[in-house]
Amino acid sequence: MFRNRVFVLASLTLALVTGAASAADQATVERGEYLARLGNCAGCHTAPGGADYAGGLALASDYGTFVTPNITADPKTGIGDWSADDFYAAMHDGERADGSPMYPACPYPNYTHVPRDDIDAIYAYLRSVPAVEKRHGDHELGFPYRYRSLLNVWQMLYFDAGEIENAPDESRDWNRGRELVQGLGHCDACHRARARLGATDDAEDAPGAMIHGWYAPPLSDPDQAGLQHLDVAETAAFLQSGKREHAAMMGPMADVVFESLQYMDDDDARAMATYLKAIPTVSVESPLRLIRMTDNGRRQAMTRGKEIYADRCAGCHGDNGEGREGAPALADNRVVTMDNPINAANMIRQGGFAAATQGNPRPHGMPPFYDLDGRDLAAIMTYIRGSWGNDAAPVTATNLQR
Amino acid sequence: MAPRRSFCSAHLLEDAVTVSVTRLFMIGVVLVSTLTVATQVAAHDDSQSADPMAQRVEACTACHGAEGVELEDGYVPRIHGKPAGYLYNQLVNYQAYRRRNRSMNHMVAHLSHEYLYEIADYFAAQRAPYPAPAAPPGPELAERGEQLVHQGDEQAGVPACAACHGDHLTGVQPNTPGLIGLPRQYIMAQLGAWQVGTRHAAAPDCMAKITQRLDGRDVEAVAAWLAAQPIPDDTRPVANAIVDPPLACGSVSAPES
Numbered sequence: 259m260f261r262n263r264v265f266v267l268a269s270l271t272l273a274l275v276t277g278a279a280s281a282a283d284q285a286t287v288e289r290g291e292y293l294a295r296l297g298n299c300a301g302c303h304t305a306p307g308g309a310d311y312a313g314g315l316a317l318a319s320d321y322g323t324f325v326t327p328n329i330t331a332d333p334k335t336g337i338g339d340w341s342a343d344d345f346y347a348a349m350h351d352g353e354r355a356d357g358s359p360m361y362p363a364c365p366y367p368n369y370t371h372v373p374r375d376d377i378d379a380i381y382a383y384l385r386s387v388p389a390v391e392k393r394h395g396d397h398e399l400g401f402p403y404r405y406r407s408l409l410n411v412w413q414m415l416y417f418d419a420g421e422i423e424n425a426p427d428e429s430r431d432w433n434r435g436r437e438l439v440q441g442l443g444h445c446d447a448c449h450r451a452r453a454r455l456g457a458t459d460d461a462e463d464a465p466g467a468m469i470h471g472w473y474a475p476p477l478s479d480p481d482q483a484g485l486q487h488l489d490v491a492e493t494a495a496f497l498q499s500g501k502r503e504h505a506a507m508m509g510p511m512a513d514v515v516f517e518s519l520q521y522m523d524d525d526d527a528r529a530m531a532t533y534l535k536a537i538p539t540v541s542v543e544s545p546l547r548l549i550r551m552t553d554n555g556r557r558q559a560m561t562r563g564k565e566i567y568a569d570r571c572a573g574c575h576g577d578n579g580e581g582r583e584g585a586p587a588l589a590d591n592r593v594v595t596m597d598n599p600i601n602a603a604n605m606i607r608q609g610g611f612a613a614a615t616q617g618n619p620r621p622h623g624m625p626p627f628y629d630l631d632g633r634d635l636a637a638i639m640t641y642i643r644g645s646w647g648n649d650a651a652p653v654t655a656t657n658l659q660r
Numbered sequence: 661m662a663p664r665r666s667f668c669s670a671h672l673l674e675d676a677v678t679v680s681v682t683r684l685f686m687i688g689v690v691l692v693s694t695l696t697v698a699t700q701v702a703a704h705d706d707s708q709s710a711d712p713m714a715q716r717v718e719a720c721t722a723c724h725g726a727e728g729v730e731l732e733d734g735y736v737p738r739i740h741g742k743p744a745g746y747l748y749n750q751l752v753n754y755q756a757y758r759r760r761n762r763s764m765n766h767m768v769a770h771l772s773h774e775y776l777y778e779i780a781d782y783f784a785a786q787r788a789p790y791p792a793p794a795a796p797p798g799p800e801l802a803e804r805g806e807q808l809v810h811q812g813d814e815q816a817g818v819p820a821c822a823a824c825h826g827d828h829l830t831g832v833q834p835n836t837p838g839l840i841g842l843p844r845q846y847i848m849a850q851l852g853a854w855q856v857g858t859r860h861a862a863a864p865d866c867m868a869k870i871t872q873r874l875d876g877r878d879v880e881a882v883a884a885w886l887a888a889q890p891i892p893d894d895t896r897p898v899a900n901a902i903v904d905p906p907l908a909c910g911s912v913s914a915p916e917s
Contacts, residue, residue, distance in 0.1 A: 609767070
């Protein structure tokens, strides 16, 4: 009888301990899921229509095409046989489980700033998502980039592993914001040009970079993607919802909002906004040189652009580019007047919806205008860049070729 | 707002798999239908401009027409009045790349399922006028088309279209679309897309099985016959759900998620 009681008591204790442990595990997994979303791991490691985290997305670059790997827990085709230490080495040191170096197409130069606890939580989360057996082809890289061993040299030259030291003079929000922007959020991976051999250009006036055919403008220039001119609260809400008055994030940034930023909690959003606001303001030149146009050519383009605008654009964007609910004003709109015209041209050609988020659950959609030929597109661009107080250089069809 | 649709056909060609159609036939259809549609557009020109939902979905109606499709946009289907469950499933399928079309995949890329359902529900409630039917095909095609639609082909294991899509082919709630008022090229392109695996429905995918049992001439016959059918007085989808489909069908009952 007594023995039985001891046994029951022991079992109960064991159950309680296990219960507590699994609750802690569960909390870690949930924290990992939140962090994986902030890092938008799925953005690259999920192919269109593919299983979550099973990889297979093709990433075009100057060096060839990278194919993102399967990071589910499948032991054969994913990272199921990686230990937590292996995963940390990948994120922190850019080193695969077999000891070989990783290409910086995966932004480990950013992830190296992420604390170990967070990386462990992401690891726990990735082990909790369904393992998928899915093998992909190799990266298709040009000579000599296909020789992985050369990355050892690259890492020696351009990569410093390590977390960022806390800046005691700055606020807690600023420090957390910097950790998010430069670390897990890897904003620089797109918003900052890559200079020597794919290393991020760390000049203060570094331009942005192209991603999926769009230009990710620099965060240092408030005439481009900089948010220094907004209140912290405004920026925080913009990051979470993807929308503010007369503006919505489109293109690959709408994907980032949909897949990642809309899940950011208020504290992190405020921190990210605080840091973005504090980035020193610089005027940055576009890497794309606009071809100069003669006065006569410009006049012709303005006339043609005005005609097409009245016919196809004014219905939503207004006769004077003033916009309406769901159709942003084009007058005094920095996407329109930015040196690099490619994003506005993409919007006209492809149309599309802003991301549906809690702050913008029922976004408006813009029709695509695929039928415009290069000259007409350039004429509309020239017209909207040079009307209603906008004073940006005209655009030629050649500049809009892809 | 004046309709701007001429650009839609070209970029939707990706949906057009295994299609070999005589252009001349389409030109005939265009001539017949242009007048009708032009009148309809004029009559409804500004009726919806103040509807906030109509404004939200202008990206959709740029191709699918605020007043329904015109037959000359041969690859763009009518979406008005189709069951909401069906439309929702298609939007989700485009998001998950179970259906492939560059423009559609792009449009739905970052919309929530709730909003996609709202959009589906909006178009399901629209009662836009139908375009005039296409000219009927030749007698052989017409006979084969009618046979497949109303009787099926038992030997080939092909059930009648009407067995699931409704006696009057106006669709069945909640998820089965109507087949009338659709452009011939669109129907051919869809059957072809199922044959080559670029269109999928929820498993078990009955339409994938059925289309495997059709040859090129069957596809042509069904499409030509359907496109030429007069529009019945009551075009609403049948309210009673399909009880006993001839093939196991994943999308008959519940919307996919």
